[in-house]
Amino acid sequence: MAKKTRTRGLAATPSATAAEGGDATFPWSTTNLTAPTAVAVALFALLVRVLVSLAPYSGQGTPPMYGDYEAQRHWMEITLHTPTAEWYRNTTANDLSYWGLDYPPLTAYQSLAHALLINVSLPQSVALSSSRGFESHESKLMMRWTVLSSDLLVFFPAAIYFVWVYFQRQVGVHGEERSAPWLLAMILLNPCLILIDHGHFQYNCISLGLTLGAIAAVLSRNDFAASILFSLAINHKQMSLYFAPAFFSHLLGKCLKRENPIFEVMKLGFAVIGTFAVVWWPYLHSIESAMEVLHRLAPFERGVFEDYVANFWCSTSLVIKWKKIFTIHSMKLLSLITTVFAFLPSFFQQLRAPSDEGFLFSLLNNSFSFYLFSYQVHEKSILLPLLPASLLALQEPTLCGWLMYCGLLSMYPLICRDRLLLQYGAVIGIFLTIFYSPQGKHVKGANRFSTQQKALMALGLICSVALHLVYLAFEPPKRYPFLFEALIVLFCFSQFVGFTFYTNAKQWLPLDHSSSMRIKKDL
Amino acid sequence: MAEAVWIWTVAACVKALLIPAYRSTDFEVHRHWLALTSSVPLRSWYSDTSAPSCSLDYPPLFAYFQRALALPATALGLRPDGLLRLSSSSPASATLPVLLYLRLSVIATDLVLLLAAAHLTRRRIPLSRRRLILVLLLWSPALLIVDHIHFQYNGYLLGILLLSLSLLEEGKDLAGGLAFAVLICSKHLFLVAAPLYFVYLLRHYCRGGLWKASRRLLTMGAVVGAVFAASFGPFLYYGQMQQVFSRLFPFGRGLCHAYWAPNFWVFYIVLDKVLSFMLAKLGFHIPAPKASFTGGLVGNSSQFAVLPQVTPLITFLLVLLAMSPCLIKAFQKPQPKHLIRWVAYAFTCGFMFGWHVHEKASLHFTIPLAIISMNSLDDARHYFLLSIVSCYSMFPLLFESQEYPIKVLLLAIYAILMWIGFSSYFGVGAATGGSKTDDSSGSDRKQEFLGKNGLLYLLGLMGVELWGQLLHPYIFGSRFPFVPLMLISMYCAVGMMYSWAWQLRQIVKCT
Known part of the structure; x- marks a missing residue:
């Protein structure tokens, strides 16, 4: 439509072309990332977050345990009022059975920082013990604003840095027109991340933002900074370990190609160990206290998966009752072996031929193998694979869009529980409209599919929309109270497995030698 | 058109996210009108006093619009949820279905604005200009604040205004005049532009020979008159016109609103305050005005201490x-x-x-x-x-x-x-030769x-x-x-x- 009128305008009046030369470089009609465009995209993403944060949070008004919001608030209370050594220990002030701290120390420091801020204006909301289950309009606002500011301070700069580096290094460039603002919007408007952080209430933006910063640092050849940033990410949420094999193999692969591999490896190892030492300093005086923390971080007794996760164990448990067949110990071993086997191909690919594009694919493959096979996976863990998927939006627009959609669907029961349905619909709407922006990349990508593939995608779309509606409208049969959840899980699992095969193949197929060659040139 | 729809959709998603946001008493006022028009006979729409703070003070066409809005609500069975209950309640206490229904109705009626914007930009204007116009119109923050947070129906009213302007610009004077008549009968605040419309249509539409001019004048008069008859006719029939006008033009309200609109009278009031303060310092006896401007009440009739009264x-x-x-x-x-x-x-x-x-x-x-x-x-x-x-x-x-x-x-x-x-x-556009200037500057x-x-x-x-x-x-x-x-x-x-x-x-x- 837009194209047609443009030519008509040209033919009609020659004078109009002069005025048309000044085509407004709106974020959706330009391919360059200038400062005003980046600010416009970022502010819009921030606006969407602020709007989602009007919604109720998880566990609002549901005593006695409430939800993740109360967990975060409780950690603020604990870190503010008890000495550092007791944060992970069961004491009279710190009852670990009530939302005990189970994230690494950086999360605890972040809670303390936020607690200090909130304590200035609303001390009763973080008072020791008496504030349990504290809920008020003001405290909700304050808590929401701590997430918003964390997002703005960590995830946003990381995303802008990544997009800048991505175009600076011309990662996977094929000469066609590619829109940098569009890529930035795809990363920042990740609907799952927005809903979980600003609706459900968590601080994934910090760990994912640190990871994203590390990825950008890797792409800009700053491996030392990347190691530090990624270590920080692990120290904020241990789930960031999903990316560890990718970082490890890529960085090791690059080190091995250098002149002095041992020195290079030692340099990075020093960065990692140094960062860990600084973060863990209060717990390093004795092995006991360190083990105390470690024990809190690995809650194996919680089972192989929680609720309904679209991963291998949960999907197949409809047929094979894994939890009954195996003990916790053998289950741990089994999941470890399967996970390692799942990420080995992409691990070796990066070790052998580290490349920028391959690194992004390997991040996706690694996180997916952990999501699908590892022990103790939440439905929210889908956020981890979705991060590299959004980074690959320009190479694989359809994959990115479809994966986002499936990721959202896999969290649909959780969203319904949290009463975020309105926000869910609106955020999908925003993501899709931006995805199909008038001059986005998808236009070229869409034509590549054959009729069969299109039919298959349409079928998937119809199925998923039907699942959405059925879940809302119908009561499940009495004999199978979780029938619809199981169907959603099965659908998403089938998609995820398909994607894993596809992206693994993509990583191995030598599509882009140039990027690997460029790395060699840099070294 | 495709881009207009795209821009509107992005805005609509943002508007949907605004549903749980703060809403003013106007929300309750509009809900009450919905209840009023659907449960009270037409003859007493303007004389009903069941909720004095929410009495109907828009022209009849808007009241009909509210009546029409209530129809799908009854079909959906929203009556028990209090959407169509007459008594007034606080806007914050609205139940979720009521909130959703009213907020979504504002979003849906914004389609008129989209229509008008698309109509405005369908002519042969350069792409960049068209895109800019669409963005400026459809993403106006003031409109978002007033309609989708504060709660009013300005989007569709302004859509009618834009439609009228677009039609007049194309030379379709009769349709433009009709649209403007509809607009006035929906919200009489737009009456301000009526003299201009009158002069313009008189001179632009009613021209040609004497015979042609008078024929056109009659046509225009008939069209506008028909709109007015359709909206005010029933009330004229029931003998309610006096009541309608007293509701539409409540001059007892005072010169300024509680929060002063940023206009000329702000300076007038401030000058009055400064003068009275200075004269009092100089020893003159200045009687304090009975009603103060900062009291915040809507109903007070204003008084000036020094400067002449404004009527x-x-x-x-x-x-x-x-x-x-x-x-x-x-x-x-x-x-x-x-x-x-x-x-x-x-x-x-x-x-x-x-x-x-x-x-x-x-x-x-x-x-x-x-x-x-x-x-x-x-x-x-x-x-x-x-x-x-x-x-x-x-x-x-x-x-x-x-x-x-x-x-x-x-x-x-x-x-x-x-x-x-x-x-x-x-x-x-300013640079000769059309070379792109660097964005970094x-x-x-x-x-x-x-x-x-x-x-x-x-x-x-x-x-x-x-x-x-x-x-x-x-x-x-x-x-x-x-x-x-x-x-x-x-x-x-x-x-x-x-x-x-x-x-x-x-x-x-x-x-």
Whole structure:
């Protein structure tokens, strides 16, 4: 439509072309990332977050345990009022059975920082013990604003840095027109991340933002900074370990190609160990206290998966009752072996031929193998694979869009529980409209599919929309109270497995030698 | 069209996210009207007193619109949820289905705005200009604040206004006149532009020979009359006209609203205060006025201590006087290409000098001015300032801290998009040979685009906001809560005065 009128305008009046030369470089009609465009995209993403944060949070008004919001608030209370050594220990002030701290120390420091801020204006909301289950309009606002500011301070700069580096290094460039603002919007408007952080209430933006910063640092050849940033990410949420094999193999692969591999490896190892030492300093005086923390971080007794996760164990448990067949110990071993086997191909690919594009694919493959096979996976863990998927939006627009959609669907029961349905619909709407922006990349990508593939995608779309509606409208049969959840899980699992095969193949197929060659040139 | 729909959809998603946000008493007022029109017989729509604070004070066509809105609600079975209950309740206590229904109805009726925007841009205008117009119209932050947070139905009313302007610009005078008649019968605040419409249509449509002119005059009269008959007829039949008019024009309300709209009268009041203060210092006996302006009540009839009293008649004459240049111009040379400028100016006059003006009325001229903001660099500059001032003057509508980041972000995004749009539109248009200027020199061009005074004025705006948000509470605590509001009114009034004078100059000089 837009194209047609443009030519008509040209033919009609020659004078109009002069005025048309000044085509407004709106974020959706330009391919360059200038400062005003980046600010416009970022502010819009921030606006969407602020709007989602009007919604109720998880566990609002549901005593006695409430939800993740109360967990975060409780950690603020604990870190503010008890000495550092007791944060992970069961004491009279710190009852670990009530939302005990189970994230690494950086999360605890972040809670303390936020607690200090909130304590200035609303001390009763973080008072020791008496504030349990504290809920008020003001405290909700304050808590929401701590997430918003964390997002703005960590995830946003990381995303802008990544997009800048991505175009600076011309990662996977094929000469066609590619829109940098569009890529930035795809990363920042990740609907799952927005809903979980600003609706459900968590601080994934910090760990994912640190990871994203590390990825950008890797792409800009700053491996030392990347190691530090990624270590920080692990120290904020241990789930960031999903990316560890990718970082490890890529960085090791690059080190091995250098002149002095041992020195290079030692340099990075020093960065990692140094960062860990600084973060863990209060717990390093004795092995006991360190083990105390470690024990809190690995809650194996919680089972192989929680609720309904679209991963291998949960999907197949409809047929094979894994939890009954195996003990916790053998289950741990089994999941470890399967996970390692799942990420080995992409691990070796990066070790052998580290490349920028391959690194992004390997991040996706690694996180997916952990999501699908590892022990103790939440439905929210889908956020981890979705991060590299959004980074690959320009190479694989359809994959990115479809994966986002499936990721959202896999969290649909959780969203319904949290009463975020309105926000869910609106955020999908925003993501899709931006995805199909008038001059986005998808236009070229869409034509590549054959009729069969299109039919298959349409079928998937119809199925998923039907699942959405059925879940809302119908009561499940009495004999199978979780029938619809199981169907959603099965659908998403089938998609995820398909994607894993596809992206693994993509990583191995030598599509882009140039990027690997460029790395060699840099070294 | 595709891009218009895209831009509208993005806005609609944002509007959907605004559903749980703060809503003013206007929400309850509109809910009550829905209940009133669907459960009370038509003859007593305007005399019903079941909820005195929410009595119907819009013209009948809007009441019919509310009646129509209630139809799907009854079909959906929303009656038990209190949507159609007559008693008034607080807007915060609305149940979720009621909230969803009313908010979604505003979003849905915004389709009229989309239609009008698409109609405006369907003609052969360059792509970049079309895109800019669509963005300016469909993403107006002031409209979002008033309609989708504060709660009103301005989107579809302004859509009708734009449709009328678009039709008139194309030379379809009869349809344009019809649309305007519909508009007046939906919201009588638009009556301000009626003299201009009258003069323009008289001179532009009713011309030719005596026979042709009088035939056209009759046709136009019949069409407009039919609209009025359809809307007011039933009430005339029931003998309710007096009651209707007393509701539509409540002159007992006072010169200014509780929060002063940023117009000419702000200066008048402040001058009065300053004079009375100084004269009292000099030893004169100044009787204190009975009603104070800062009391915050809507109903009080204002009094001045020193300056002469202002009556509705005076404001009426002042508006007409201020409007006269564009009336004369329209009489002399009724050209469609100047129409939007004239209409916007007429609304500006009504806003600047009218009786009991709300700050929301500034939408009536900022939205149409968006269409012609790309005529010249001066127009763009003026629109840039005016839209920011107009939106900022609505900030006090949302006083809760929850909505604070939302209103700031809405305005900031709009300002950046305007800045991107205008600077690239004119930046390249001015350069001979069409070579793209480097975008990195943005700060230099900002100086160029805004000018020193404009930049200073905007910085001052930030200063006023900073004072109200941080310094005033810090220094005075909760004392003098009206001072920040007064500052905003006065500061925005300066901008509005400038806008009015600029438009006047433009009309005298160029049309």
